[in-house]
């Protein structure tokens with residue numbers, strides 16, 4: 001919308017705050033049900049995922065994987081290959097061109113769906129009224145809050161010397177020697193990309209391992225892979241300060257007195273915080289938890305009538321398909337006549353795009369034992385993928401099934417290795433449908449693949 005703000009305001013069935021994964025999905029689905037929709041977004045369409053998350057990250061991962069493949073090819077006897085060295089500027093141009101196409105496609109789809117797209121930041125005047133930067137008032141019968149999250153910075157001296165994941169996607173040249181703080185999804189993924197693209201990187205973790213929340217044995221394998229690739233891992237490093245030394249390099253020090261220097265960049269990957277502070281939620285009667293996440297019930301309803309929230313702004317699993325699925329079901333309930341529609345947050349598959357990738361769906365072995373006691377049966381396959389065996393590199397794959405009960409229902413699938421990212425999706429469908437180990441054994445394997453290990457585990 002442009003021009004002078006209309007003092008009478010504009011009426012809609014739905015006003016959506018945020019044009020990221022969740023907000024766009026809500027807007028499109030509601031419009032599909034015939035609702036009159038306004039979408040308020042101050043930045044580029046697509047939010048975190050498209051602009052500073054999944055998409056540019058996966059592009060960098062693909063570049064890093066290509067470098068890895070060139071190295072494998074050399075080991076397999078291909079001669080005359082150049083030393084893999086990425087021209088970052090050229091690749092980033094390709095990446096951003098890909099992203100620009102996504103923006104254009106969203107813009108076209110919003111127009112086609114008749115959704116009013118408002119450029120600006122919105123905040124609540126009351127539970128039915130959103131006021132935008134330029135003073136326009138949008139009245140919605142329903143409001144969806146989908147303002148997402150932003151990277152967290154530690155409250156320590158020198159925090160302003162460090163970067164966050166958003167900044168990573170501004171690099172147009174190798175960043176030099178990097179200290180990555182945090183061993184969760186983002187720390188592991190960005191460190192993996194850097195190491196495979198030939199940038200020295202060291203990881204500093206407060207805890208004792210990488211990827212807490214993933215199977216210990218698989219994560220330990222991954223730690224070994226990272227060490228083999230030349231990444232130093234510092235566990236139990238509780239960051240106390242970042243300083244610039246006399247030589248211009250950065251130095252990180254821990255509570256325990258440990259210090260490491262000589263870094264060109266420090267990147268914080270220590271979690272994300274919800275974007276709620278400036279939304280005027282109190283004026284709408286929307287409650288937040290202690291960390292600022294919007295509180296929602298199982299139906300994505302907030303404490304305010306007809307105000308809903310989806311995605312990273314809530315305290316649920318922070319994944320794009322989760323934000324999208326929650327938004328679509330919410331709109332099916334509100335505008336589509338499906339009174340019971342809601343997202344089941346159990347058994348959501350997830351993959352970390354590490355090198356190699358690691359993925360999981362369902363229960364961990366520990367969670368299964370907590371719920372099912374001794375009636376838990378674990379099957380493992382530890383093998384070298386054919387590609388790695390041929391190239392004679394030490395990388396191994398580790399697949400694990402967690403089954404429960406007399407009928408060995410498959411309650412958890414955990415994959416680390418070549419192709420894990422692509423293999424998991426289909427098996428996640430099967431797990432969700434309640435398959436047993438016997439069902440896997442009844443399925444004829446596809447040979448020779450890594451995926452066949454899942455149906456052959458005994």
Ligand SMILES: Cc1cc2nc3c(=O)[nH]c(=O)nc-3n(C[C@H](O)[C@H](O)[C@H](O)COP(=O)(O)OP(=O)(O)OC[C@H]3O[C@@H](n4cnc5c(N)ncnc54)[C@H](O)[C@@H]3O)c2cc1C
Pocket residue numbers: 017018019020021022023040041042043044046047048049050052053054055057120121122123146147148149165186275278279310311312313317318319320321323
């Ligand atoms: C580096 C990185 C890699 C990731 N990789 C993956 C991955 O591989 N797979 C995966 O599933 N997930 C991944 N994620 C997570 C995924 O990006 C998020 O879970 C997802 O984007 C959440 O969507 P959302 O709609 O809740 O929020 P967002 O996508 O963050 O969208 C929120 C939008 O709200 C807008 N906004 C903020 N304030 C206002 C306001 N006042 N008014 C109007 N609009 C406002 C913002 O500008 C933003 O566009 C990754 C995240 C990061 C950071």
Ligand SMILES: NC(=O)c1ccc[n+]([C@@H]2O[C@H](COP(=O)([O-])OP(=O)(O)OC[C@H]3O[C@@H](n4cnc5c(N)ncnc54)[C@H](O)[C@@H]3O)[C@@H](O)[C@H]2O)c1
Pocket residue numbers: 154181182183184185186187189205206207211212238239269270271272317318319350351352353
């Ligand atoms: N492939 C994917 O699907 C993907 C990729 C990236 C991000 N994401 C989503 O984004 C979310 C955020 O990613 P993330 O990596 O920032 O968070 P995370 O929660 O995965 O990991 C944060 C890590 O930082 C550590 N930490 C927290 N505070 C610290 C401190 N003060 N000092 C040192 N370490 C500290 C935590 O112990 C944890 O290991 C993820 O949880 C995930 O849901 C998904």
